[in-house]
Amino acid sequence: MIPRDKLFLCCLLFLFNFDMRLSNTDYLGVYCVNTTYDPNSTTGSIYKTSLNSTLSFLPSFASQETMHGFYNFFIARVFNGQFLCRGDVNTDVCARCVANASLEILQKCPDQKTATIWLDDCLLRYSNESMFFRTDQNIILSMWNTQNASDPDRFNQLLGDMMDTIAIQAAIGNSGKRFAVEEANYSPFQKIYALGQCTPDVASDDCESCLRNAISNLPARCNNRRGGRVLFPSCNIRYEVYKFYNSVTPEPAPATIPPPPRPPPPTSASTKDKSQLSLQVTIGIVISTILSLMLLVTIFVFLKRRSRRAYDANMQETIDQAGILNIDPDSLKYSLSEIQIATNYFSVNNKIGEGGFGPVYKGTLPNGQDIAVKRLSTRSGQGVEEFKNEIVVVAKLRHNNLVRLLGFCLHGVEKTLIYEFVPNKSLDYFLFVVIWLLNTRGAASSP
Numbered sequence: 088m089i090p091r092d093k094l095f096l097c098c099l100l101f102l103f104n105f106d107m108r109l110s111n112t113d114y115l116g117v118y119c120v121n122t123t124y125d126p127n128s129t130t131g132s133i134y135k136t137s138l139n140s141t142l143s144f145l146p147s148f149a150s151q152e153t154m155h156g157f158y159n160f161f162i163a164r165v166f167n168g169q170f171l172c173r174g175d176v177n178t179d180v181c182a183r184c185v186a187n188a189s190l191e192i193l194q195k196c197p198d199q200k201t202a203t204i205w206l207d208d209c210l211l212r213y214s215n216e217s218m219f220f221r222t223d224q225n226i227i228l229s230m231w232n233t234q235n236a237s238d239p240d241r242f243n244q245l246l247g248d249m250m251d252t253i254a255i256q257a258a259i260g261n262s263g264k265r266f267a268v269e270e271a272n273y274s275p276f277q278k279i280y281a282l283g284q285c286t287p288d289v290a291s292d293d294c295e296s297c298l299r300n301a302i303s304n305l306p307a308r309c310n311n312r313r314g315g316r317v318l319f320p321s322c323n324i325r326y327e328v329y330k331f332y333n334s335v336t337p338e339p340a341p342a343t344i345p346p347p348p349r350p351p352p353p354t355s356a357s358t359k360d361k362s363q364l365s366l367q368v369t370i371g372i373v374i375s376t377i378l379s380l381m382l383l384v385t386i387f388v389f390l391k392r393r394s395r396r397a398y399d400a401n402m403q404e405t406i407d408q409a410g411i412l413n414i415d416p417d418s419l420k421y422s423l424s425e426i427q428i429a430t431n432y433f434s435v436n437n438k439i440g441e442g443g444f445g446p447v448y449k450g451t452l453p454n455g456q457d458i459a460v461k462r463l464s465t466r467s468g469q470g471v472e473e474f475k476n477e478i479v480v481v482a483k484l485r486h487n488n489l490v491r492l493l494g495f496c497l498h499g500v501e502k503t504l505i506y507e508f509v510p511n512k513s514l515d516y517f518l519f520v521v522i523w524l525l526n527t528r529g530a531a532s533s534p
């Protein structure tokens with residue numbers, strides 16, 4: 088089973104590679120500071136392998152609608168990273184861009200602990216320094232069009248107003264994204280198009296100040312220019328005199344459908360039979376088109392299923408590796424503030440039920456992932472170390488009838504378990520896991 092999944096993984100990578108050569112993703116820039124690690128050391132080689140496998144699975148996250156083109160991830164649960172796709176691109180483009188970014192970043196920043204890469208449609212970065220929930224404006228990448236605007240005063244005035252609106256709108260956010268676009272008439276024949284975006288894990292105020300910082304960096308380098316960009320790791324702005332973003336997010340197309348194989352041309356066709364023959368040819372083409380479409384859809388659905396499975400297999404593998412390394416159970420730990428933010432401070436509105444072991448809350452992580460948070464009642468008198476060990480065992484488990492345990496939070500007497508949220512499962516589902524968890528005490532070594 089594992090070899091088959093691995094084989095599929097290769098195919099998946101091949102597909103992405105293939106697509107990339109067809110599309111021509113624009114590479115903007117990369118920044119790797121001098122944070123090299125030794126790939127020959129034990130920890131270095133582990134890091135390299137984890138980085139490789141984590142990055143190769145990012146496209147499968149990017150292709151999920153629920154991620155909204157953004158994902159916070161851990162590499163070996165020690166280093167953290169994120170990708171952000173431009174707010175207007177669909178999941179297909181996002182996945183392809185992230186795949187490209189992953190390959191490029193490995194080539195351009197080999198053996199670096201900290202790296203950032205910007206492509207036209209996405210940003211990818213990772214670091215050993217923590218990056219979630221905060222803005223990073225320490226690196227700036229700016230670009231500008233070499234052509235000047237004809238009426239600089241009007242242009243700059245208009246652009247300033249548009250950028251102001253964008254900073255406010257993007258900070259407010261919309262459907263899981265901190266992203267906004269604006270367009271305005273610069274002359275009867277020309278428009279200005281502008282865009283601004285922050286990573287959605289930063290607070291609204293931080294987003295706005297990041298964008299304003301980016302805007303304040305525009306005039307120095309982009310004065311009068313007909314197009315310009317300022318890119319920080321946490322936010323970016325861009326404007327052009329042509330439309331460079333999609334106004335409507337199109338439905339992701341199943342795949343770029345190659346033309347169906349044409350039936351062989353008729354060898355002998357008298358002029359008399361010509362019209363009937365061409366009718367037959369048309370019918371032939373229509374039927375073969377429909378057949379190839381059906382085949383493609385089937386393959387697509389199959390691939391999607393397989394890709395989900397391949398992803399699970401890999402996460403399993405990463406965790407197993409971690410197990411071999413005796414990874415600290417602390418690496419599955421979430422901070423109380425993370426959980427509080429996710430559940431709106433255990434708000435009554437987020438409560439989805441109450442059971443014998445305590446209430447369950449629904450929450451959302453900054454990456455958009457929905458979670459169920461089980462707040463264990465303080466009565467369950469289990470030791471902290473015991474608790475942690477069991478968590479590691481349960482986190483390694485993958486079973487169709489179990490909700491995936493993502494981690495836990497320990498803070499004083501407060502013990503919480505964090506599960507993947509499964510919308511259509513009843514509360515018993517989460518309770519079952521807890522009961523199961525408590526029952527495995529003592530016999531936890533072989534799940």
Ligand SMILES: *[C@@H]1O[C@H](CO)[C@@H](O)[C@H](O)[C@H]1NC(C)=O
Binds near residue numbers: 121
């Ligand atoms: C980074 O490393 C290069 C050579 O490997 C060196 O020339 C450069 O000065 C270093 N930069 C910093 C900021 O340390």
Ligand SMILES: *[C@@H]1O[C@H](CO)[C@@H](O)[C@H](O)[C@H]1NC(C)=O
Binds near residue numbers: 122200215216
């Ligand atoms: C990250 O790595 C750099 C370079 O190896 C090191 O100087 C820094 O202390 C590390 N940061 C953390 C939080 O481990």
Ligand SMILES: *[C@@H]1O[C@H](CO)[C@@H](O)[C@H](O)[C@H]1NC(C)=O
Binds near residue numbers: 125126127
């Ligand atoms: C790691 O080992 C390879 C081959 O053994 C060698 O070529 C490379 O220079 C080594 N790298 C470092 C950073 O020591």
Ligand SMILES: *[C@@H]1O[C@H](CO)[C@@H](O)[C@H](O)[C@H]1NC(C)=O
Binds near residue numbers: 135
């Ligand atoms: C990382 O993946 C690339 C292919 O994507 C492969 O060539 C390389 O050997 C891998 N490196 C490690 C350390 O696994």
Ligand SMILES: *[C@@H]1O[C@H](CO)[C@@H](O)[C@H](O)[C@H]1NC(C)=O
Binds near residue numbers: 233234235311
């Ligand atoms: C555009 O304007 C800048 C000054 O604002 C000037 O330095 C530059 O030469 C101009 N470029 C062109 C192509 O006219």
Ligand SMILES: CC(=O)N[C@H]1CO[C@H](CO)[C@@H](O)[C@@H]1O
Binds near residue numbers: 107190
């Ligand atoms: C690995 C890979 O295919 N990278 C591609 C990403 O997109 C740029 C286009 O800007 C190509 O040059 C790279 O080859």
